[in-house]
Amino acid sequence: xxxxxxxxxxxxxxxxxxxxxxxxxxxxxxxxxxxxxxxxxxxxxxxxxxxxxxxxxxxxxxxxxxxxxxxxxxxxxxxxxxxxxxxxxxxxxxxxxxxxxxxxxxxxxxxxxxxxxxxxxxxxxxxxxxxxxxxxxxxxxxxxxxxxxxxxxxxxxxxxxxxxxxxxxxxxxxxxxxxxxxxxxxxxxxxxxxxxxxxxxxxxxxxxxxxxxxxxxxxxxxxxxxxxxxxxxxxxxxxxxxxxxxxxxxxxxxxx
Numbered sequence: 295x296x297x298x299x300x301x302x303x304x305x306x307x308x309x310x311x312x313x314x315x316x317x318x319x320x321x322x323x324x325x326x327x328x329x330x331x332x333x334x335x336x337x338x339x340x341x342x343x344x345x346x347x348x349x350x351x352x353x354x355x356x357x358x359x360x361x362x363x364x365x366x367x368x369x370x371x372x373x374x375x376x377x378x379x380x381x382x383x384x385x386x387x388x389x390x391x392x393x394x395x396x397x398x399x400x401x402x403x404x405x406x407x408x409x410x411x412x413x414x415x416x417x418x419x420x421x422x423x424x425x426x427x428x429x430x431x432x433x434x435x436x437x438x439x440x441x442x443x444x445x446x447x448x449x450x451x452x453x454x455x456x457x458x459x460x461x462x463x464x465x466x467x468x469x470x471x472x473x474x475x476x477x478x479x480x481x482x483x484x485x486x487x488x489x490x491x492x493x494x495x496x497x498x499x500x501x502x503x504x505x506x507x508x509x510x511x512x513x514x515x516x517x518x519x520x521x522x523x524x525x526x527x528x529x530x531x532x533x534x535x536x537x538x539x540x541x542x543x544x545x546x547x548x549x550x
Contacts (some may be wrong), residue, residue: 356397401441408433445495452487
C-alpha cells in the first residue's frame with residue numbers, strides 16, 4: 295500500500311515537473327515573441343527586457359542568443375562614448391560566440407559573429423584588429439557557404455574585402471611583420487560580393503552605398519556616384535541606415 299502511494303506521489307510530482315517545463319517553454323516563447331515586436335520597431339532596450347528573461351529559461355537557444363547580440367549592437371550604435379560602445383560591442387560578441395559554439399552550422403550564428411567582430415574593429419588596437427579581421431573573413435565565408443542566399447553574409451564578406459583592400463601597401467607590410475600576414479583582398483572581390491547581395495535583396499540601401507564606395511576605391515567615379523546616389527535615395531529601414539547614408543553623402547561630396 296505504501297509502495298503504491300509513493301508511486302502515485304512520484305507520478306504526480308513528475309507530472310507537475312513536466313507541466314512546469316512546458317509552462318516555462320511557453321513563457322520563453324511569449325517573451326521572444328514580444329521581444330521580436332520591439333525589435334521590429336528598432337526598440338533595442340525594450341526588446342532586451344524580453345529577450346534576457348527568455349535567455350534565463352532557454353540559455354542554450356542559439357537563435358535567441360543571435361537576437362540578443364543584435365540588440366546589443368543596436369545599443370552600440372546609439373552609444374555616445376567609445377568605452378560604452380566597446381563594452382556593448384564585446385557583450386554582443388560574447389553572445390555571438392555562445393551561439394556559434396551551440397550551433398556552428400547555423401548561418402545566422404556565423405553572421406552574428408562576423409558582424410559583432412566588425413562592429414568593434416574600429417575601437418580596438420592594431421593587433422586585435424588584425425586578429426579580428428581574420429575571424430570576420432572565416433565567419434562570413436561560412437555564412438554564405440551554409441546559406442548562399444544570405445544577402446547580409448555576402449555584404450559582410452564584401453565589406454571585409456573592401457576594408458582590407460583599402461589598407462595601403464606600407465600599412466599592410468607593417469602589419470604583416472608585426473602581426474602576421476592578412477588574407478588577400480581585392481576591390482574586384484568586394485564588387486562581386488556586393489553585386490550578389492543586391493541581386494539577393496535589392497531593398498537594402500547599404501548594399502548600394504558600399505558598392506559605390508568600392509567603385510570609388512577602383513577610381514570608377516561615374517559608377518561610384520550612381521550607386522551612392524541610389525542608396526541615398528532609398529528609405530531608411532534598418533538601424534545603421536542613417537550612419538551608412540552619412541558616410542555615403544560624405545563620399546559623394548568628395549566625388550563631385
